[in-house]
Amino acid sequence: MRASLESLQDMCLKAGHTLTLQRRAVLEVLAEARDHPDIETIYARATRIMPGIGKATVYRCVNRLVELGGLQQHNFHDGESPRYEVVPVEHHDHLVNMQTGEIIEFCEPAIERLQVEVAQRYGFRLVDHRLVLYVTPLQNAPDTQ
Amino acid sequence: MRASLESLQDMCLKAGHTLTLQRRAVLEVLAEARDHPDIETIYARATRIMPGIGKATVYRCVNRLVELGGLQQHNFHDGESPRYEVVPVEHHDHLVNMQTGEIIEFCEPAIERLQVEVAQRYGFRLVDHRLVLYVTPLQNAPDTQ
DNA sequence: ATAATTGCAAATTGTTTGCCCAGGG
């Protein structure tokens, strides 16, 4: 479950932003994405809804959403451009299938609890975290680089 | 515990690389760093050991080390340049003090075990993972390291 | 109306590459 298109629009309006056609297009793309797209992909999809939209506009819109806290930036792959995901209502972490690039969401409460514990052990309060598991399918017996 | 300067030098020699003065400087910087420096920092430190070293040389050397598997790249902060760390002998994860930027290493075997379990639950084999905890001091900042 | 926003192109930033010379094994 992720934030709806309406809640993203609300967020923009509350921040005093105008709901232009291009902004609507980007928000729609983001709200419907199930695959953690990068800017290039978001741009391509937004172009289908709003032909002629500029890439700079997409960058600006995405960055604003991130600042507003409605969008999360991920760095799943070193050296590649960041991926984006509308902040989910219920938290989850990610599993990256290195064979296909597919990204799977999961949540393991036991891990979440342990993270809080570790932070406390060092005298801190856990504010946020990133956990990404890089995996390969079990049936294949791929390399062990 | 991390790989020693000597083991890094060995790694380069075995790969057929020359141990030039500038390479020695970068390796020394990396072997001695305790703070996950970025390229700019590595460059600055290497300059003190080997004045006149070019930034391109630092990039080349660092990238080669990463390819050889002797150096790890981290993306602790979205939008900032990557940080580097000599591959540690024993695995650990990281805790980022958001107040100071300090990076603390930790290892929680229970979390490690659960990660393998989660991967299997989805039909995968865990190849690698990234876990970063973003934290703030509870009250008074205790010492670590 | 009027303040925000767009598209474009130019500017930045971070990183890589081509080239020709220098130094390590």
Added chain:
DNA sequence: CCCTGGGCAAACAATTTGCAATTAT
């Protein structure tokens, strides 16, 4: 000596910004 590798500057790629024209409220 040969070949890797260094410095420099130009090339690149990704992202940001300035600006005049445009659009939402």
